[in-house]
Structures are given as C-alpha cells and as structure tokens.
Amino acid sequence: MIIRNNSSFYRIDPLKSPIKANPLRNPGESLNHRLQNIFLDGIVPYFIAALCFVLIAAWEWIRWYTQTSPNPVLFTVMAIPCIATLLWKIYKGRKEVKRIKLGLAGELAVGQFLERLRAQGSHIFHDIPGKGFNLDHVVIHSSGIYVIETKTLSKPDRGESKLVYDGNHILKNSTALDRNPITQVRANSRWLRE
Template identity: 35%
Template sequence: MKNTKSPLKEKLLRTPGQSLDEEINKIIDDQALTYLLAPIFFIILAIMEWYKWYMAVPPSPWTMTIMALIVAVFSVYKIVPLRKKLVALRQGRDGEKAVAEMLNFYREAKMKVFHDIVGENFNIDHVVVSTRGVFLVETKTYSKPMKGKTEITFNGQTIIKNGYRFNDDILIQVKGSSKWLRDLIEELTAKEVEVQPAVVFPGWYVRMTNEYKSDIWMLNPRNLDKFIMGKKEILTDEDVKLISNHLSRYIRSTQE
C-alpha cells in the first residue's frame, strides 16, 4: 500500500553467508530457470504439434520435436555445472552460518561480531571486534572424504590438505582482505589498528607447525575462542565502541 511504509528506519546488518545466498539466488533466477523453462516450452509446442497430427490437422511434429530435443540436451548440459556450483555455494553458506553460531559466544563476552562485510568484488565472512583486537575470520567449507584422515596442515607458507599441497590463493585472499579492513578502519576512525586474520575449516582437524612465521591463523572454528581469549587486551572499551559503530554504519551504507 502506498500510504504505508516499513517501521524499520535503518537498514539491517548483513547476515552470515548473505553474499553466497545472493549468488545462489542469482544463479537460480538468471541462469537455471532459463535452462529449465526453455525445454518445457518446446516440449509443449511439440505436444501441440503431435495433437494436430493426431487430429488430422496439417502437422509439422518432427521439426518441433527435433528443436525440443536440441534445447533439452543443451539445457541439461548447462544445468549440470550450475548444479555443482550451487552445491558448493550452499555448502560454503552453511559453513559460514555454522561458524556464525559459534561466534555467538563472543557476543556474550561483550565482543562485537559482524558478518559478510562487502568490499569491492569480495567479502569478509566475519569480523570480531574486542579489547583483544580486531579479528578477521574467513570460513572455508570443504567436503571431506567418506573414510580416512581429514587433516589440514599449515607450516606458515604452504597449506597441506590430506597430504597434498592445496590452494595458496587462500593466503593471498586473506592478506588482501586484512589490509583492506585495516585501511577501512583507519579511514573511518583515524585509528591504526592491526587486524589478525584467521582461516577456519569446519569439520577438519587443522594443525599449524609454525615452521615458517606467519600472521595468519588456520584452525578448526571450535578453537577460535582459545586463540582470541589468549590474546592480551590492546584496545579500550571506547575503542571497541568507536570501531564497531563505524563498521555498523559502513555495512548499512553498502546495502542496496
């Protein structure tokens, strides 16, 4: 109704996995539906042509049947990889939500927790702001083998997943995101604050060997509290409030 408006005055903060939800919906709406509806359309046309033929109306069923088959085969060809991508995205989204539930502990400890902070062509899954510092948490949700070990090892330079070198892009991503967040906080608050990056792997046993020095933590999300609570307090309550307020405003300003 035009004479009414929402009672909510401010835009909401983003929810865990919101970027992945948006990407999932975009794939379904913009791509998957097209490949599903196209063959249905031509199949209906083919049925109509066969009906005309059966009713002795001058038919042309073979043309429409061939077209329907071509479109159906093409659509299946396009949908299969989309389905795989949607499975991966949903798994990633569920991983972010699972980590977000674990982070509720930090809110009880009077820490500020933010989810899905959007930058330019990327997003940060979670940010924790506390007197112990600012922590960037990136969630990586990977499928596990049905049997056998599920171990990720990080020596400070290389990620080893079940004995195989794995995806060094994670390090580049997290370092870039941490720098961006550090610069954003400085721009918003005029305070220089170090950002501690962490990568969590739900469901995996994660071991850091510290063979090479690295500022990035890699761990199972259940161990996050030990790492954060083990840090010394470096920010005041006023600092936490200042940073949190500015981050909240920034997140709301990025909402469409």
C-alpha cells in the same frame, strides 16, 4: 521496503521505511545469493523455454495424429537443443550448487559459533561486501579487530583428512589448497584496515 541495489544486495528505501540504516548481513549471505542466482538465472529460464517447446511439440504431434495439418518436425527440432541446453545447465550447476551449499554451511556454523563472543562484549559482523569479494566475518573485541575467512572442505569418502598450517599455507593431506586462505585473509585485513 527492500529493493535491490548494485553496491549491496539489499537496501532499505528510506522514503517508505522507518528504518534508516541497512540491516546487518547474515553469515554466508553472499553465498546464499549466489545459490539463488544459479537457480533463478541459470536454470529457471531454460526450464521454462524447454517446457514451452515440449508443449508446442506435443501439440503438434497431437495435430499430426488427428490429421490436422501438423508440423511437428519444426517444433521438435527447436525443442531438442533447448532441452539439451537445460540438461547441460542443470548438470553444470549441480557441482557449483553442492560447493556453495558446503561453503554456506561452514559460514553459518562459524557465524553461529562467533555469536557467542557477544556475551564477552565483542561486536560481530558477517558477510561484509567489498568490490568483487566479501569478508566472511569480522570480530571487534577489546583485544583487537579480527578478520575471519571461512573455508569448508568436504571429507574424503575413505581415510582421514589432516589440515596443517606450515606458516604460509594450509595443507590438506600435504597438498596446498586451491586458493590460499592465508593470502586471502591477509588481503581482506589490508582492505578493512584501509
């Protein structure tokens, strides 16, 4: 049986399952969970609450129309902020969903590419969770252990996009990225070494 756990997204309950070890994680698993959480925690509760108030307000308007002691103003006043909050959450969540989907697509593509190294005797691990971060990919090969950080950048609507490594930073069209992946992969490598 699969259950939720704080140290890892999913653990196998050893009392009910014959499987003793946790399954290996898939590429982009952390991003996939974040994507699900945005929808389940950030939108669904507000949607349900807004729907309830809309239904109650509609009912009250029907009662008013049929002249049976209505009070639609109260429920309408309660429905308006609920609907406004839902629309704001959807608007705000759309940007993050697009960003996470782009990152997820990149991690899956890199993970699938790395899987080809298994034929050469490499061991590949994806989405290794740390405290507040994750290692996107780790390749263990006879030549060494490699930490691979995946960054997926959207293309511009017009023109081309050039990535350049200057020895310290990766530059996109001569501009440093918001989060330096070189610094991140070095920190991840230190964490894995320890």
